[in-house]
Amino acid sequence: MQTKLPQSTIERLCLLFQFCAKLQAEGIARISSTGIGSALGIPAHTIRKDINYLGEVGDTGSGYEVSRLMGHLSEALGFNLPRRACVVGLGRLGSALLEYNRVLPPGFSIEAGFDSSINRLETIRTDIPLYPAYEISDVVRREAIELALLTVPAAAAADVAEDLVKGGIRGIINFTPAVISPSLEEVVVRNMNVVNELRFLSASIALRVSKSV
Amino acid sequence: MQTKLPQSTIERLCLLFQFCAKLQAEGIARISSTGIGSALGIPAHTIRKDINYLGEVGDTGSGYEVSRLMGHLSEALGFNLPRRACVVGLGRLGSALLEYNRVLPPGFSIEAGFDSSINRLETIRTDIPLYPAYEISDVVRREAIELALLTVPAAAAADVAEDLVKGGIRGIINFTPAVISPSLEEVVVRNMNVVNELRFLSASIALRVSKSV
Numbered sequence A, B: 001m002q003t004k005l006p007q008s009t010i011e012r013l014c015l016l017f018q019f020c021a022k023l024q025a026e027g028i029a030r031i032s033s034t035g036i037g038s039a040l041g042i043p044a045h046t047i048r049k050d051i052n053y054l055g056e057v058g059d060t061g062s063g064y065e066v067s068r069l070m071g072h073l074s075e076a077l078g079f080n081l082p083r084r085a086c087v088v089g090l091g092r093l094g095s096a097l098l099e100y101n102r103v104l105p106p107g108f109s110i111e112a113g114f115d116s117s118i119n120r121l122e123t124i125r126t127d128i129p130l131y132p133a134y135e136i137s138d139v140v141r142r143e144a145i146e147l148a149l150l151t152v153p154a155a156a157a158a159d160v161a162e163d164l165v166k167g168g169i170r171g172i173i174n175f176t177p178a179v180i181s182p183s184l185e186e187v188v189v190r191n192m193n194v195v196n197e198l199r200f201l202s203a204s205i206a207l208r209v210s211k212s213v
Helices: A007-025 A033-040 A044-052 A066-076 A092-103 A118-123 A133-142 A154-166 A194-212 B007-025 B033-040 B044-052 B066-076 B092-103 B118-123 B133-142 B154-167 B194-212
Strands: A083-088 A108-115 A130-132 A147-150 A171-174 A188-191 B083-088 B108-115 B130-132 B147-150 B171-174 B188-191
Touching: A007 A033, A007 A044, A007 A066, A007 B194, A033 A044, A066 B194, A083 A092, A083 A133, A083 B194, A092 A108, A092 B092, A092 B194, A108 A118, A108 A133, A108 B194, A118 A130, A130 A133, A133 A154, A147 A154, A147 B194, A154 A171, A171 B194, A188 B194, A194 B007, A194 B066, A194 B083, A194 B092, A194 B108, A194 B147, A194 B171, A194 B188, B007 B033, B007 B044, B007 B066, B033 B044, B083 B092, B083 B133, B092 B108, B108 B118, B108 B133, B118 B130, B130 B133, B133 B154, B147 B154, B154 B171
Parallel strands: A083 A108, A083 A147, A108 A130, A147 A171, A171 A188, B083 B108, B083 B147, B108 B130, B147 B171, B171 B188
Antiparallel strands: none
């Protein structure tokens, strides 16, 4: 793959991977682009176009072979590579996220937790190594950590993100309500904030209501 | 507003609202579409088009008045309306989410929590009323709850979503890895799943790497 794909295509390919895993679990061996499209609420031609990005995958005439499609997706999307992650900010949400390490898919692992409160670091019970916040850059670099789950207070988010960037982080899931824009453009940020999602739902409802007025 | 807006427009308008709140906190009274665009990484003409959906807002020649723009956004996106929410599934994440009630923006409130384990309902300490899962439809209808935060095990997600739909729910934030598609098309679903977001980051990194190869 030589070109940079749009975010929406990457999102659909990830969703497709998740859907293929579900089909495999249900023992379904083949699926057409129409079948995929109606299950995911995406036009079939968009599905075919997305899959074409992966190169030669299968005959759309007789549908896609699910296991083969998953293999292609897994390779193209790097799901066969190890990805080391850390959790920064160990409040209620952050310490709940440390527990996710047990249920992450193959390849993903949480290798470190950080908090600015030494007191908090001493009270959390976990097998994952915990470090004070001032060690973020050093530990991220030394442990070759690529991904960060950011759950610090909003006011600290931008500074902590820069510490992560200094350590060589490549992707951040931002759970804070702060808008963060790392100084290094290549660092990918995904926002995962309950308040933002509630606002989106509220807006969707409001705009649908006004539609029918 | 008479037409149904695309999801991407609603997302940008929500982001714009969040950005305006930040500007207000910083005491900035006016901003141009170019200023907004470069801060949010969105082309200025897209910003202007999005704002035009709101009707007559301000003179783009001299920039937008932040407080006036926020007022228009708030009204169009329904942020001045009360939105009652519930949390379904009170494991570690679910019970952490109950605590969000204290920090939600004006209008939003968590009015109920549900779990299938009576034992768990009895051990959680919170001011929010908790109910057994079989009461979901009844309580959602009676308490006029519009939004649900879904944190049940993946295998239960689809059934629980239908219980919510029966109660008249209008929007669901799906924290489970399950793909849910409510029987009522008007119900808006937002997926907020750590594994999916980690996969997206991994894919973005993989595809950028292959780009430079």
